[in-house]
Amino acid sequence: MLQSKIQDVFNEPACGKNQGKSEKERKKGCTKQLVPGAAAGGCAFDGAKIALQPITDVAHLVHGPIACEGNSWDNRGAKSSGSRLYRTGFTTDISELDVIYGGEKRLYKAIREVIEKYDPPAVFVYQTCVTALIGDDIEAVCKAASVKFGKPVIPIDAPGFVGNKNLGNKLAGEALLDYVIGTQEPEYTTPYDINIIGEYNLSGELWQVKPLFDKLGIRILSCISGDAQYKEVAWSHRARATMMVCSKAMINITRKLEERYGIPYFEGSFYGISDMSDSLRQTSKLLVERGAPAELLERTELLIRDEEAKAWQQLEPYKARLAGKKVLLITGGVKSWSVVSALQEVGMEIVGTSVKKSTVEDKERIKELMGQDAHMLDDMSPRDMYKMLKDARAEIMLSGGRSQFIALKAKMPWLDINQERHHAYAGYDGMVALVREIDKALYSPMWEQVRRPAPWES
Amino acid sequence: MxxxxxxxxxxxxxxxxxxxxxxxxxxxxxxxxxxxxxxxxxxxxxxxxxxxxxxxxxxxxxxxxxxxxxxxxxxxxxxxxxxxxxxxxxxxxxxxxxxxxxxxxxxxxxxxxxxxxxxxxxxxxxxxxxxxxxxxxxxxxxxxxxxxxxxxxxxxxVIPPFEKGGVGVISAGISQINILAGSHLTPGDIEEIRETVQAFGLDPIILPDLSGSLDGHIPEEFMPTTMGGTTLADIRRMGASGFTLAIGEHMRAATEAMHAKCGTHYEVLDRITGLEASDRFIALLAELSGNPVPNKYRRQRSQLVDAMLDGHFFFGGKKIAIGAEPDLLWAIGNLLAEMGCEITAAVTTTQSPLLEKIPTAEVLIGDLEDLEQKAQNCDLLITHSHGRQMAERLDIPFLRMGLPLFDRLGAAHRLSVGYRGTRDLIFEIGNMFMANAHEASPSTWIPSQEECNADTSATAH
Known part of the structure; x- marks a missing residue:
């Protein structure tokens, strides 16, 4: 069952890269084989949890030993405007006896406890490696629990050992398609209803762009999954158009929403001024094509004009300070190109960008932006990054938290652009905030002192 | 019990x-x-x-x-x-x-x-x-x-003294001693232990030594492995030490393994937080080294005594909720009990021979939901950073201890061992109590409606 799901997500027709492959290659999947002793990154379970945990009112129950939840809970920055339940760590914390006799009974009891104590609109049950290996049938347990307790109890079958985070994102998407989407109806619909898919409201970024949509009268009917309530995901099939944000992570949901419910989509980004404007433009275009009044287009252009002007005005003081500053960008997927264009807008020079997790389209986009000789780094070793910074061939590094010390230990500025970051960088305001943070990092008065050797060393 | x-x-x-x-x-x-x-x-x-x-x-x-x-x-x-x-x-x-x-x-x-x-x-x-x-x-x-x-x-x-590569007979007066450090000690704690041991003229090999690797130093070059910590050569040399001092009950098995392999005499100190506990530590070092206690530590002891005198007013009768691994729970729980607090809620993660001796009615091997229920009327919550949501709901002061501490700076340098560490910890906790003390108002001594009701019903019966 799981294997056929995996084959299904590997066989993604909307993915250009996938369509270029032979049947045999396609079966192998779109993720690189992991190298023992030289691998980094999360597992499929991690990916599934990242994709779904932002659904705020659901109880997210991890069926497995303590490691999977105990070592990682409440460590992501998705924000909620309502329920806090998503930040509660639930796990069956299975014991050796469960491994020997099977953990299904414990899981069933755990679901009952969660429902009795917390009464969530739904429980998501995450499969993990150990419980998959011993053959716990979480699908059957969830089905029985759903019937017994009269509430959706949804199996998320993405144990860590089936693959990497990206695969986990997709399997999470499959679970939503199989069990959630289309199960509820919104109170009313409008011609201005959209889905935003692949946006997790990290540091509140969804709220940073929502006012823009509000100004245009566009309603975010469902966001999958940032600041979402269960019911909103359940009625996402009633939107008129979909914006897919995080590149390929949830392309399967987007495509199947189109296939099953005729909802057209486009791929966009909230990072950078021109990308933000494009996203608004395309959203309006799709809505008008689906029957919204054409005047929306005009209003969109007016809003873009005002917002861009405002943003540029705010960026103006930074331009002179940041022009020509050399940036090393270590991230993956959508961020590699969306941040590139954002930084170029203030005249910074990208001396390298990692493309480890990027798709062919991502790479094409980077080439469009940076020219054919773009410094795309497929697999840059930490040692090389360190050297690049130490030699000042790069003046600031933008990356995720775990590589920050490569820059900091070289006494060079660093900025967090991954999921644990504390600042929101989406939309026009976000771009200004990003530039402000880069400026603060580059021009901190501290650098001069920390770089100076101790008096007895010089 | x-x-x-x-x-x-x-x-x-x-x-x-x-x-x-x-x-x-x-x-x-x-x-x-x-x-x-x-x-x-x-x-x-x-x-x-x-x-x-x-x-x-x-x-x-x-x-x-x-x-x-x-x-x-x-x-x-x-x-x-x-x-x-x-x-x-x-x-x-x-x-x-x-x-x-x-x-x-x-x-x-x-x-x-x-x-x-x-x-x-x-x-x-x-x-x-x-x-x-x-x-x-x-x-x-x-x-x-x-x-x-x-x-x-x-x-x-570890190479036993009489095996190939070993040192043979170990002289009685050797200054080299092994320190087996428990997981509840921070790099800062380990640094403090090293300095103290060295002050007695002893030469410690500390295993594991997080103060070498995770103390936040800036290396000259990039290294893909750990940078600093106990060297392989030093671990091998531990067989030539005159004594093994373990800190934390959970280090007992490793200490006994050392004894079985090399015959090294040992002592397991269950904690070195608190006056009496630190005294045992310092007295043992004096005994092992044959040296008098350096003035520095006599002075620090005196400062700790003073801190306890100044601080005890604020600790007496306070109800504490602690969620920590057994050895940390033991160290901090005992210190607070010694200062006059009441350990109202104690939740831990795993079995340990220390648990039944903790000065509280019940120790629960459980989770933070259990702790939250038991902590309802407490004056202070102590656990790792995951207690932050609970502390907000309980609306009581929250001291972060243990691992992980991800929402505060300086986790590696928090100090809670020895005279100096205990002194500062008493100040830190005492300050939290002081900051949270309620000032008197005209209504302070007027019984609330509930209390009145309780009184009347009591009289009625």
Whole structure:
């Protein structure tokens, strides 16, 4: 069952890269084989949890030993405007006896406890490696629990050992398609209803762009999954158009929403001024094509004009300070190109960008932006990054938290652009905030002192 | 005599506990030029890595054997071989330490056997130390993994005095002593212990030594392995020490392993937080070294006594809720009880002979949901950073202790051992009580409606 799901997500027709492959290659999947002793990154379970945990009112129950939840809970920055339940760590914390006799009974009891104590609109049950290996049938347990307790109890079958985070994102998407989407109806619909898919409201970024949509009268009917309530995901099939944000992570949901419910989509980004404007433009275009009044287009252009002007005005003081500053960008997927264009807008020079997790389209986009000789780094070793910074061939590094010390230990500025970051960088305001943070990092008065050797060393 | 209760819930809510394998990993991170690896799927490593990065704010070398569904079923020999070779060529460590996970333990991989075969197949690895420790996720907790890792290091690496490479007869007056440090000690604590031991003219080898690797120093060059910590040569030399001092009850097995292997005399100090506990530590060092207690520590002792005198007003009768691993719970719980507090709620992660001796009515092996229920009328909450949501709901002061501490700076340098560490901890906690004290108002002595009702009903009967 799981294997056929995996084959299904590997066989993604909307993915250009996938369509270029032979049947045999396609079966192998779109993720690189992991190298023992030289691998980094999360597992499929991690990916599934990242994709779904932002659904705020659901109880997210991890069926497995303590490691999977105990070592990682409440460590992501998705924000909620309502329920806090998503930040509660639930796990069956299975014991050796469960491994020997099977953990299904414990899981069933755990679901009952969660429902009795917390009464969530739904429980998501995450499969993990150990419980998959011993053959716990979480699908059957969830089905029985759903019937017994009269509430959706949804199996998320993405144990860590089936693959990497990206695969986990997709399997999470499959679970939503199989069990959630289309199960509820919104109170009313409008011609201005959209889905935003692949946006997790990290540091509140969804709220940073929502006012823009509000100004245009566009309603975010469902966001999958940032600041979402269960019911909103359940009625996402009633939107008129979909914006897919995080590149390929949830392309399967987007495509199947189109296939099953005729909802057209486009791929966009909230990072950078021109990308933000494009996203608004395309959203309006799709809505008008689906029957919204054409005047929306005009209003969109007016809003873009005002917002861009405002943003540029705010960026103006930074331009002179940041022009020509050399940036090393270590991230993956959508961020590699969306941040590139954002930084170029203030005249910074990208001396390298990692493309480890990027798709062919991502790479094409980077080439469009940076020219054919773009410094795309497929697999840059930490040692090389360190050297690049130490030699000042790069003046600031933008990356995720775990590589920050490569820059900091070289006494060079660093900025967090991954999921644990504390600042929101989406939309026009976000771009200004990003530039402000880069400026603060580059021009901190501290650098001069920390770089100076101790008096007895010089 | 505390009653020990194990939670009977099927669902753990807001875990206090973390898993054994990453406890072992943290011990391995206290070795120099080391690359720890988890034998499991890559997520096991990713979660551990992120956790330690957020706690220490340091680069964390940690690799994975990257097991998948098929390799798990077929057995992980090839993955371990490939991992060792890859780590060896890329990172050039002196020692690779592998801890198992729930996944590979469920399958039942014979990793010790694999390593023997790999060694035979690759004679070029002769100088590379490889350590394996079994730490299934579905058993025990973080500090157990740490304890098993240290025991394994002692068993595998320490050279007994009369074996090849050993020193032979150890002279009675030797100054070299072993310190086996528990997982509840921070790099700052270890630094304090080293300085104190050295002040008595003793020459400590500390295992594991997080103060060398995760104290936040700036290296000259980039290193893919750990930078600093106990060196392999020093671990081997531990067999030539005159004494082993273990800090933390969970270090007892490693200490006994050292004794069994090398005949080293030992003492396990269950804690060195608190006046009496620090006195035992200092007196033992004086006895071992034959040197008088340096003035510095006499002065510090006096300062601690003064801190207790100044502080006890604020501690008396305060109700405390603590969620911590057994050895940390023991150290902090006893200190607070000694200052006059009442340990109202005590939740821990795993069994320990210390639990029944903790000065409280009941110790629960459970989670933070349990702690939150028991902490309703407490004056102070003490646990790791995951207590932050609970503290907000309970609306009581919150002292972050243990691991992880991801929402505050300086986790590595928090100090709670010895006279000085205890003194500062008393000030810190006392200040929290002072800051939270309610000032009197005209209504303070007017009984609330509820109390009035309770009074009338009491009179009526």
């Amino acid at each position: 505390a009653k020990i209760v194990t939670s009977r819930k099927a669902c753990t809510v807001n875990p206090l506990k973390m898993s054994q394998p990453i406890g072992a990993v943290l011990a391995f991170l206290g070795l120099d030029h080391c690359m720890p690896a988890l034998h499991g799927s890559q997520g096991c490593t990713a979660f551990g890595l992120v956790l330690f990065v957020r706690h220490f704010r340091e680069n964390i070398p940690l690799q994975t054997t990257a097991m998948n569904e098929a390799t798990t079923i077929l057995g992980g020999m090839d993955n371990i071989e490939e991992a060792i070779l890859n780590i060896w060529t890329r990172a050039k460590p002196e020692i690779i330490c592998i801890a198992s996970t729930g996944l590979t333990e469920t399958k039942g991989d014979d990793v010790d056997g694999y390593i023997k075969l790999i060694r035979k197949k690759h004679p070029e690895l002769v100088d590379l130390a490889i350590i394996y420790v079994s730490t299934p996720d579905y058993k025990d907790a973080f500090q157990d993994g740490w304890a098993r890792a240290v025991t394994k290091l002692v068993e595998e690496l």
